[in-house]
Each structure stands twice: as C-alpha cells, then as structure tokens.
Amino acid sequence: MDMLRAIARHPSGRIGAIIIALYIVAAILGAIGVTPHDPIQQFRIDRMKGPSLTYLMGTDLLGRDTFSRLMLGIGQSLTIAFSSVALATLAGTIIGLFAAWWGHLWDGVLMRIMDVLLAFPAILLAMLIVAIAGKGTLTSVAAIAIVYTPIFARVVRGPALSLKQRDFVDAARTFGSSQSFILTRHLLLNLVAPLTVQVTLALAWALLTEAGLSFLGLGTQPPAPSLGVMLSESKNLMQQAPWLMIFPGLAIMFGILGFNLFGDALRDILDPKTQGRAA
Amino acid sequence: MTLLSVRDLHVAFGRDPGANEVVKGVSFDLDAGKTLAIVGESGSGKSVTALSINRLVDFGGGRFTGGTILLERTGGTTLDVTTADEAALTQIRGRDIGMIFQEPMTSLNPVHTVGAQIEEAFRLNRGLTGTAATSAARDALERVRIPDAAQRLAYYPHQLSGGMRQRVMIAMVLASNPRLLIADEPTTALDVTVQAQIMALLAELRDELNMAMIFITHDIGLVAGIADDIMVMQNGVAVEQGPIDSVLDNPQHDYTRHLLNAVPHFTFGNTVRSDGNRAAAAPIVSVDNLAVRFPVRSGLFRNRTGAVHAVDGVDLDLVPGETLAIVGESGSGKSTTARAILGLVEATRGQIDIQSGRSGRPVQMVFQDPYASLNPRLNVEALLAEPAIAAGQRVDAKLRERMIALLERVGLTRDALTRYPHQFSGGQRQRLCIARALMLNPDVVVLDEAVSALDVSVQARVLDLLIDLQREFGLAYLFISHDMAVVERIAHRVAVMYAGQIVEIGRAASVLASPQHSYTKRLIAAVPAVARRRQHFTLDATQVPSLVRPLGYEPPPAHWRDAGEDHRVRIEEPA
Numbered sequence: 001m002d003m004l005r006a007i008a009r010h011p012s013g014r015i016g017a018i019i020i021a022l023y024i025v026a027a028i029l030g031a032i033g034v035t036p037h038d039p040i041q042q043f044r045i046d047r048m049k050g051p052s053l054t055y056l057m058g059t060d061l062l063g064r065d066t067f068s069r070l071m072l073g074i075g076q077s078l079t080i081a082f083s084s085v086a087l088a089t090l091a092g093t094i095i096g097l098f099a100a101w102w103g104h105l106w107d108g109v110l111m112r113i114m115d116v117l118l119a120f121p122a123i124l125l126a127m128l129i130v131a132i133a134g135k136g137t138l139t140s141v142a143a144i145a146i147v148y149t150p151i152f153a154r155v156v157r158g159p160a161l162s163l164k165q166r167d168f169v170d171a172a173r174t175f176g177s178s179q180s181f182i183l184t185r186h187l188l189l190n191l192v193a194p195l196t197v198q199v200t201l202a203l204a205w206a207l208l209t210e211a212g213l214s215f216l217g218l219g220t221q222p223p224a225p226s227l228g229v230m231l232s233e234s235k236n237l238m239q240q241a242p243w244l245m246i247f248p249g250l251a252i253m254f255g256i257l258g259f260n261l262f263g264d265a266l267r268d269i270l271d272p273k274t275q276g277r278a279a
Numbered sequence: 280m281t282l283l284s285v286r287d288l289h290v291a292f293g294r295d296p297g298a299n300e301v302v303k304g305v306s307f308d309l310d311a312g313k314t315l316a317i318v319g320e321s322g323s324g325k326s327v328t329a330l331s332i333n334r335l336v337d338f339g340g341g342r343f344t345g346g347t348i349l350l351e352r353t354g355g356t357t358l359d360v361t362t363a364d365e366a367a368l369t370q371i372r373g374r375d376i377g378m379i380f381q382e383p384m385t386s387l388n389p390v391h392t393v394g395a396q397i398e399e400a401f402r403l404n405r406g407l408t409g410t411a412a413t414s415a416a417r418d419a420l421e422r423v424r425i426p427d428a429a430q431r432l433a434y435y436p437h438q439l440s441g442g443m444r445q446r447v448m449i450a451m452v453l454a455s456n457p458r459l460l461i462a463d464e465p466t467t468a469l470d471v472t473v474q475a476q477i478m479a480l481l482a483e484l485r486d487e488l489n490m491a492m493i494f495i496t497h498d499i500g501l502v503a504g505i506a507d508d509i510m511v512m513q514n515g516v517a518v519e520q521g522p523i524d525s526v527l528d529n530p531q532h533d534y535t536r537h538l539l540n541a542v543p544h545f546t547f548g549n550t551v552r553s554d555g556n557r558a559a560a561a562p563i564v565s566v567d568n569l570a571v572r573f574p575v576r577s578g579l580f581r582n583r584t585g586a587v588h589a590v591d592g593v594d595l596d597l598v599p600g601e602t603l604a605i606v607g608e609s610g611s612g613k614s615t616t617a618r619a620i621l622g623l624v625e626a627t628r629g630q631i632d633i634q635s636g637r638s639g640r641p642v643q644m645v646f647q648d649p650y651a652s653l654n655p656r657l658n659v660e661a662l663l664a665e666p667a668i669a670a671g672q673r674v675d676a677k678l679r680e681r682m683i684a685l686l687e688r689v690g691l692t693r694d695a696l697t698r699y700p701h702q703f704s705g706g707q708r709q710r711l712c713i714a715r716a717l718m719l720n721p722d723v724v725v726l727d728e729a730v731s732a733l734d735v736s737v738q739a740r741v742l743d744l745l746i747d748l749q750r751e752f753g754l755a756y757l758f759i760s761h762d763m764a765v766v767e768r769i770a771h772r773v774a775v776m777y778a779g780q781i782v783e784i785g786r787a788a789s790v791l792a793s794p795q796h797s798y799t800k801r802l803i804a805a806v807p808a809v810a811r812r813r814q815h816f817t818l819d820a821t822q823v824p825s826l827v828r829p830l831g832y833e834p835p836p837a838h839w840r841d842a843g844e845d846h847r848v849r850i851e852e853p854a
Contacts, residue, residue, distance in 0.1 A: 167652035171712075174621050174644045175666040175719070185665070189656045 006269045013265025019258030027078050030071030037065035039072045040223060048241050058243040060233065066247055073225040074251060080141050080219070080226075081206040087145035088206075089199055092152020093191070097183060099153065100160035111157065114150035122147045122205065123212045130218040140219040144206050155198045156191055163187050193270040200263035204256040211252050227252050282351050282458060282491050283309040283332065288361075289345035290327050290336060296344050301327045303515040304346070307508075311458065314485060314492040316506035316523070318499050318538065320734040324515040325495050329461050332493070333376045334360055334368050350375065353458065374404060377457035381464040383444035387436040393420075393447045394432025397454065404455035419450040423480060441609075442473035446480065453484065459491045466501070470608035471761060475805035478505055497735065499542055500764075501807040503527060511535045541736040543764035545806045548791030551767055552602075554750070562596035563636060563722050563755055564620060569593040569629035571615050575827055585829045589615040591779040592837060593629070599722060602749065602756040604766040604787070606802070607776035610826065613759045616776070617644070617725045620757070636722035639670055643716040647728035649708035653700040659686075659711060660696045666718040685714040689744060706737035710744070717752070725757045730765060742768055763806045767791055772845070775799045779826055780837070785846030795848040 007013040029035065036056065037043070043063035051058045057066035099110040117125065129143035163169065163186065172182045207227075213219035214228025222229055227248050234244035290302040302324045309315050319325040330336040332348055348360040352375055358367065372378075380386050388396060397416035401407040407415050413432070420428035423446040436444055445465060452460065462481065466474035482505050485492050494502050502509065503523065510520040511534065519532040530536045570593075572586040590612040597603050605613040618624045620631055621644055633641055643666075646652035653662055663682045664674050672678060683693045689710040700708060709729065716724050726745070730738045746769060749756060760766050766773060766787070773791065774784040775798065783796040794800045838850040 167646040167648060168654045170618075170623055171644065171646060171652050171715075172665060172669075173623060174640070174642070175669040176640050177665060177669040181665075181668065185657065185661075186654050190654065192656075 003269070007262075007265055010265040010268060012261040013269070016258045016261030016263075016265060019254055020262055023074050023078060023255055023258065026071045027075035030068070030075045035065075035068035035071050037068045039064060039068040039225060048237070050241075051243055057247045058241065060241070060244055061237060066230075066244060069225040069230060070227075070247060070251055073227045073230055073248065074255070076137075076220055076224060076226040077207055077210050077214075077228070077252075077255070080137065080144065080210045081203050084141045084144035084210075085148065085199055085202045085206050087141070088148040088202065089152050089195065091145065092149045092154075093156050093188070093195065095149065096153040096156025097160055097187060100157045100164060101179075101183060101187070107157075111153070114153045117146065118150045122209055126209055126213055127216065127218060130213060135218045135221065137220055140210060140213050143213070144209050147209065148202050148206060151202065152195070152198060155194055159191055159194060160187050163190055197263055197267045197270060200259055200266055204259035204263070207252065207255050207259065227255075281308050282311045284349040285328075285332070285346070286349075287346040288328065288331060288348065289343065290324075290331050290341050291344045292339070292341050296342050300344065301341070301515050302331070305510075305512070305515075305517050306346075307510055307517070307520060309459070309491050309493065309508075311491050312485065312489045313507045314494060314502075314505055316494045316496065316502035316509045317512060318496055318502065318509060319512035320497055320538075320736065322514070323512040325512045326463055328512070329463060329493055329495050332360060332459075332461060333372045333378060334363070335372075335378070350459075373400075373452075373457075374455045375457060376459045376461060377452035377455065378461045378463070379445070379448050379452055379465045381467050383441065383448045383468075384436060386448055387444060389436055392433050392435055393439065394434075397432075397447070397451050400451045400454035415454070416450075419454060420447070422453065422484070423447070423450045425450075440473075441469050442476060445469065445473075445477055449477075449480070449484070453488070456488065457490060459493065460485075461493045461495070463495045464497070465494075467496075467498075471763070472608065472801055472805040474501070475807070478807070481505065498807065499527075499538055500544070504807065511538065537736060541739040543735075543739065543742075543762070543768050545764040545767055545803075547803070548767065548788045548793075551787040551791065552746075552769070552771060554771075560598040560600070561634070562598050563634045563641065564757070565596040565630075565632045566616070566620065567594055567630040567632075569616065569619060569631065570627045571612070571619050571624055572627045583830060585827055586832075588779050588826050588828050588832070588834070590619065591834050593776075593779075593781055595774055595781065595784065597723060597755050597757060599755050600749065600753050601771045602758050602769050603772045603774060604758040604760060604770035605774045605776055606760055606763060606766055608761060608802075610778075611776040612779040613776045614727055617727055617757060617759055621725060633723075638719045638721060640666075640719050641722040642725060643719065643721040643723070644725040644727065645709070645712045645716050645729040648732055649705050649712055650700075652712055653708060655700050658697055658699050662700075662711065663696075663715055663718055666715060670719055681718070682714075685717055686711075688748070689714045689717075690740075704737075706733050706741060709733060709741055713741075713744070713748070717748070720752075721754070723755045723757065725759070727759045728761070729758075731760065731762060738765070745769065763791070763803060775802065780834070780849070782849045783847070785842070786844070789843050789846040793842070795842045795846075797851060 007017055041064065043059065046055065046059050047063040048061060049055055049059045055065050055067065057070060059065055095110050095114065099107040126143040126147050129146060130139050133139045133142065169182060169186050172186055210219055211228035211231065214226045215232045217232065220226035220229050230248040231245060237244055286306050288302055288305045289300060291300045293299040305328055307315060317325040317328060327336055327341060343361045346361065350358050350360055350371065352358055352371065358371065394416050397419055398412040401412045401415045416432055417428050420431055425431055425443060425446055439447065466477050469477065478501065481492065494506060496502055506523045508521065509523045509526045510517045511532065512518065513534045519526060519530065519535045526535065530539060569590055571590040572588050574583045575585040575587060576582060577584045593616055595603065605616060607613045615624060619626045621642055635641065660682065664678065667678055668674065682696065686693060686695055691707060691710055703711065730741050733741060742765065748754060758766065758769055770787040772785060773787045774781050775796065777798045783790055783794065783799045790799065791803065794803050835852060839847045840850055842848050
C-alpha cells in the first residue's frame with residue numbers, strides 16, 4: 001500500500017502507472033471480446049476508411065477495424081512481453097545467485113556465457129534464435145527470454161556478491177542455517193528492490209523486441225494481430241492510409257514510455273538514498 | 280590574542296530550519312597556539328559546529344539561523360564567516376583554516392602518489408613548482424615524522440598504513456601554514472598505538488607552528504592530554520565549557536559527569552573482575568596450534584607465491600563462565616581466530632575442540648557492526664526465529680514466548696517483535712543481536728568488537744548487560760577488542776595478539792598490571808586516560824611486520840616463560 005501511494009505521489013510514476021493500467025484494461029477487454037467491432041471480420045464496403053466515429057482509428061485494406069485490432073494486438077504483445085520477462089527474471093536470478101554464491105568456476109563459466117549472449121544486439125540474437133527454432137509465438141517468447149536473461153543475471157550477481165560478505169550472512173552461518181534459507185531469506189529478499197526496477201524496464205525492451213520480431217514476420221503470425229504485425233501490414237499503404245501506421249506506432253511508443261516512467265519512479269522510490277534511511 | 284570568536288551560533292538543516300536546529304547557541308573563543316576540544320556523542324552537534332567555522336557545513340545542507348563567527352585573518356583583518364561570500368571562503372579554507380578528517384583513505388586521491396598530492400597543496404597555497412615543490416613536500420613528510428620521506432613521495436595512498444595516511448593528510452594541511460587546524464575525530468579509525476603517535480605529533484606541531492587547534496572527539500580521555508579548553512556538547516547545546524583541568528577534575532553539569540563515568544577508564548589492572556574461578560572446570564573450547572593462512576598469488580598463471588599468515592600457532596582454552604579477552608590491533612589475527620573457532624574460515628592447521636554443550640550449536644557470535652549484522656528486510660520476529668529454524672524447531676507460541684522473554688531480558692519490549700532493524704538505535708540493535716545469539720541457549724558467545732561501534736554511555740550499559748547475562752546463564756565469552764579499558768571491565772583472562780601470534784596470556788589482573796612482553800607494554804602505554812593526562816607521550820614509529828611470508832615459511836617455535844600464576848609470556852627472539 002505504501003508502495004502504491006509513493007508511486008501515486010511520484011509525478012512520472014503516476015503517468016506511467018496510468019498508461020500501463022489503460023493498456024492492461026484494453027488487453028483484457030480485447031481478450032474477452034469486448035471490442036467495438038470484430039477484429040478479424042472484414043467489412044468489405046468500409047475498406048481503408050480514415051478515423052471516424054464508427055471506426056475510431058480507421059480500417060485496413062481488408063476493412064477490419066484498427067481500434068479493435070489494436071486492443072487485441074496490445075494484449076498479444078503484453079502477453080509475450082510479460083511471459084518472456086518472467087522467464088528471463090527466473091533464469092537470470094537463478095544464474096546470478098549461483099554464480100555469486102558458489103563463485104570460482106561456476107561464476108566464471110556462467111557469467112562468460114552471459115557475456116557471450118550480451119555481445120550480440122538484442123534483436124539480432126532474437127532473430128537468430130527464431131531462425132533456428134522456427135517462427136511463432138512460443139519461440140519468440142523463448143527468444144526474448146534468452147536475450148534478456150544476462151541482464152538479470154548481472155543485476156543479481158553484483159549485489160549478491162556484496163550481500164554474501166555481509167555480517168548477517170555470516171551470522172546465519174553461525175546459527176547453522178541451510179544454504180537455501182540463506183539464499184532466499186538473506187540474499188533474494190534484499191534483491192527484490194533492484195529486481196523490481198529491472199523487471200519494469202525489461203518489459204519496455206521486451207515490448208519493443210516483440211514488435212520488431214513480429215514486424216519482420218518472425219513473431220506473431222497473421223491474421224492474429226500484434227503491434228509489430230499491424231505495423232508490417234501498413235508499410236505498403238503508408239501514403240494512402242497513414243493511420244494504419246500511426247496508431248500502432250503510437251501504441252508501441254506509449255507502451256515503452258509507460259514502462260520506462262514507471263521503472264524510473266520505482267528506482268527513485270526504492271533507492272535507499274532518496275528514502276532517507278540507512279541501507 | 281583571540282584568533283576565533285564564535286558567538287551564539289545557530290545552525291539548522293532541511294526545508295524547515297526552525298524545526299531542525301542542530302546547533303543551538305554555541306559560543307567560544309580560541310587563542311593562537313591553544314587547543315579547544317569539543318566532546319560529545321553522536322548527534323550532539325559537535326561536528327556541525329566545527330564544520331561551520333570553515334563553512335563546509337553549507338555542502339551538507341546546513342544554514343545559519345543566527346550568531347557570528349569572527350576569524351582574525353593573516354594581516355590582522357577580521358572576517359565574519361557567517362556572512363562571507365564563496366570567494367572569501369575559498370581563500371580561508373586551506374589557507375587560514377586546515378582540516379583533517381576521520382578516514383584518511385577517502386580524503387586522499389587513490390590514483391595520485393602522495394608526493395604529487397602534497398606538491399599540489401604547495402603549488403596552490405605557496406605557488407611552488409618543480410623541484411622547489413618536491414623538496415617542500417619531502418620536508419613536509421619529514422616534519423610529520425615519516426621515515427624515508429624521499430622514497431615515500433612515490434607511494435600511492437593504498438601502499439601506506441592508516442597511520443601513515445593520516446600523517447600525509449596532516450602534511451598536506453600544514454602546507455599552507457594554517458593558523459587554525461580543525462581535526463574531526465582524526466584517530467578514531469586508527470589503532471591505539473598509532474593513535475598515540477598521531478596525538479603526540481599533533482601536539483608537537485601545534486607548539487612548533489603556534490597553531491590553534493579544534494579537536495572533535497567522542498573520547499574524553501583522548502583529548503585530556505592535548506587540550507587547553509574543553510566544550511562538552513549535548514543535543515546542540517554546550518552544556519559545559521572551560522579550562523580542561525577544572526572541567527575534568529570538577530565537572531559541574533550532570534552530562535559531563537555522566538560522560539566521565541561512562542567512559543571506561545583504564546586503571547592498569549586495578550579494577551578487573553574478581554568473580555572468575557577457572558580452577559574447577561574443564562575447558563569448553565580448546566584451541567591447539569591453530570594456523571590460518573590465505574594464499575598469495577601472483578604472476579601470469581596466478582601461481583601461489585606465498586601466504587598471509589593471519590594466525591600462526593595460537594593455543595588457548597576457555598572454561599565455562601569466564602571471559603577471555605583477545606586484544607590486539609587491526610591485522611593481529613584476533614578476529615580471524617574467532618572466525619576460525621566459529622567455522623567461518625577454514626583452519627590451515629591445528630585443532631579446535633568444542634565440547635558439546637546445552638545445544639547443537641554451543642558457540643554463537645555477536646558482530647561489531649549492529650547495522651550490518653541484521654538483515655534490514657526482516658522483522659525482529661523473523662530475525663530471532665532464524666537460529667531456531669536452523670536448529671529444526673517449529674515457530675510456535677512456545678518459541679514466541681522465549682523470544683519475548685529474551686527481548687525483555689536484554690532490555691527491549693515485546694512490541695519490538697513486529698518492528699524492523701532500522702527502527703532501532705545502534706545500542707538497541709546490539710541488544711537484539713545479543714538476544715538472537717542467546718536464542719539457542721549457547722555455552723560460548725564470541726563478541727567481536729561487540730561494543731566498539733556504540734556511543735560511550737550506551738557502551739557502558741551493554742557491557743553491564745553482558746556481565747549480568749554471563750552470571751545468569753553461565754556463559755563463556757571470547758571477547759575480542761582493541762579497547763583496553765573495555766577489556767579491563769569485562770575480562771577474567773587476557774590474551775594479547777601481535778602479528779598472528781599470542782605474545783602474552785594470563786589473568787587480567789596480572790597481564791594488565793605487570794605487562795611483560797614489549798608489545799603488551801607498548802599497547803598499554805598508548806591507552807589514553809584522563810588520569811594520565813600530564814604524562815608526556817614520545818613519538819614511537821615502530822611498524823608492524825608484514826604477515827606475507829614466502830611459500831614454505833614456518834615461524835620459529837615459540838618459547839614461553841611463566842610470569843606468575845596463570846600468566847605466560849612468549850620469549851622475544853632477537854630480531
């Protein structure tokens with residue numbers, strides 16, 4: 001509750017939270033079928049209509065309502081972003097914790113693998129993975145998760161290394177606490193704050209990477225709408241129907257903006273230096 | 280001739296200066312060549328008062344809400360520091376007023392040699408360049424009694440010991456011949472023998488240069504020998520000020536009396552505890568020929584080229600109900616010995632026997648820093664439950680009753696259970712750590728500098744608590760400390776460690792009253808004490824030998840002699 005109040009007080013946090021909330025509502029409404037029009041049905045007489053009261057964001061080449069498709073597309077993109085970031089967080093946290101805790105060879109091997117993954121640009125690596133594993137929603141989730149795992153491994157490993165040296169971990173050893181107890185209670189619990197910030201920021205990147213993959217035809221497959229697919233479909237109609245490009249583009253931009261603002265606010269709020277109490 | 284005159288100084292912090300006044304009307308005068316000691320506990324406003332004089336307090340967000348600070352400058356003009364502009368302040372900082380801080384490592388730039396940094400000070404303050412600056416820097420190092428000054432100019436700060444670094448800081452500050460030197464706890468981070476060297480140096484330099492000094496400290500015993508006047512501060516108010524002898528011999532204010540009583544006075548073994556009786560019992564912990572070595576690697580293939588002999592051939596035993604104090608300076612191996620007994624570091628060699636006691640884990644530990652040894656994200660109930668969970672107990676009503684009983688026993692209330700560590704003061708946190716160590720009903724508690732981080736009055740109460748708990752639960756303490764006065768108060772026996780080895784061990788009364796080993800003598804001579812304030816300290820620049828040894832090095836066998844009943848001394852080998 002304190003957390004929510006603090007975000008509501010933070011100026012950019014408030015904006016970020018509102019944007020994210022709107023996107024989630026749109027995604028849920030789209031998923032349960034509460035859209036202005038059927039997003040798949042083709043209204044042949046109303047092809048390539050500009051924005052109007054009937055079609056808020058116009059229609060595409062096949063006469064499908066852009067607004068309805070956008071709601072579904074947001075849902076699709078958010079689902080992929082959330083699930084891939086969840087996987088990346090899980091894998092990255094485990095790898096980072098193990099590397100920090102066991103050190104030596106484990107640390108060397110695990111972190112060098114992470115370095116190799118980090119050496120490639122995110123979208124390139126994701127494309128490579130999809131090219132090997134075949135295109136589709138599931139493989140793009142896996143690809144995005146793999147691409148962002150090293151970032152989480154690094155975010156966890158650094159603080160975990162310093163936490164491992166802290167007196168309270170030594171104290172736990174003198175009680176005879178088990179390794180799993182120390183890892184969860186003393187290390188992981190103190191990593192919640194940096195991880196939360198990282199998750200929010202990673203959601204923004206994952207949204208962008210998913211859009212990129214779909215735009216290239218490697219992610220979500222038509223006719224299912226996703227923000228990247230919609231952009232891709234609009235690229236040949238840029239002159240005749242600019243709204244087809246503008247609205248999905250704005251949706252991607254505001255989504256990333258929302259997550260970034262929210263993440264920055266979380267970082268400010270969770271930073272012990274701005275809290276005015278000892279870390 | 281008044282150099283500095285402070286009248287009714289008020290300093291406040293934050294957005295609402297009226298509500299956050301830290302210094303509330305302090306006045307004092309300081310003459311050239313005289314020393315004023317400002318004494319108080321943390322939060323008393325002593326540092327803020329001193330930082331106001333060169334307006335460094337501005338950078339911490341402080342603001343003047345009243346009063347004047349008149350400083351007589353070189354040439355006889357007088358400046359009111361509270362209203363001076365930044366240009367004038369830059370002039371007086373460094374030139375008229377020099378300052379040294381507590382931690383010399385953070386005040387020196389790690390990427391420049393100390394020579395370059397001292398030369399820089401001479402260039403800025405006196406306009407010296409080239410060989411003139413170099414020779415001035417060498418002279419400055421010689422003036423602060425650093426041996427081989429010419430070679431040391433090429434050293435980087437990390438290559439020097441803490442005491443050496445503090446001397447380099449003093450050399451830099453003296454580059455401008457300041458008329459006033461502000462020293463903010465300059466020896467708190469240093470070992471006691473090094474502290475005595477720095478204090479003696481400061482006193483000599485003050486007399487040589489006819490410099491005024493403001494000395495900020497929490498340790499009233501430390502300044503007794505060096506100060507002319509003393510000002511005791513509490514909650515932003517100077518509760519008592521005057522010439523040092525009259526304040527120390529005839530304190531008027533309750534708080535001054537309280538401070539003087541709370542500071543453990545070292546009395547050369549005259550006030551040791553008399554309740555110990557070790558003849559009857561078998562030892563619960565016995566350590567035989569313990570060695571802990573850390574490998575040193577170097578070169579391309581990280582070959583082992585030597586080892587740090589942190590602990591080398593330590594024998595000791597501990598019987599139920601007694602306190603064995605291990606004293607020594609940083610790097611002497613006293614903490615490593617304790618950590619080896621607890622299994623936190625691996626022993627390279629030797630035998631540690633611990634009798635099975637009242638519980639599965641008979642040895643527990645209380646750490647130095649009460650802020651670092653409690654996980655900030657767990658509440659007190661979870662913190663106290665941890666040892667029990669580790670021992671396989673269930674967290675139920677019975678366990679909670681034990682927690683409450685222990686909390687009340689260490690002087691906390693039951694509503695502490697739902698609170699988090701940051702809601703407690705340092706002393707309360709250390710009480711929490713003690714309660715946590717007692718959760719499993721141990722036989723032995725290792726106290727690693729357990730009261731060193733606490734304010735003196737809190738320290739005294741925690742020590743009393745520890746002694747009561749020892750009697751009540753029949754605990755044996757392994758008490759690790761650098762503070763001889765604290766050791767005298769709690770120890771039955773004392774072991775003195777130097778360079779990884781025990782050099783003297785025995786009854787506290789005997790070791791502290793008639794030290795035999797030359798190191799023990801030096802250690803005891805360096806203890807500051809109100810009672811010895813007229814004694815003159817001479818400079819002693821003995822350096823601790825390096826503990827890094829080549830591969831395969833074995834220390835020469837130890838020979839011991841008896842110096843009385845239960846008092847053994849290691850025979851010193853001629854170097």
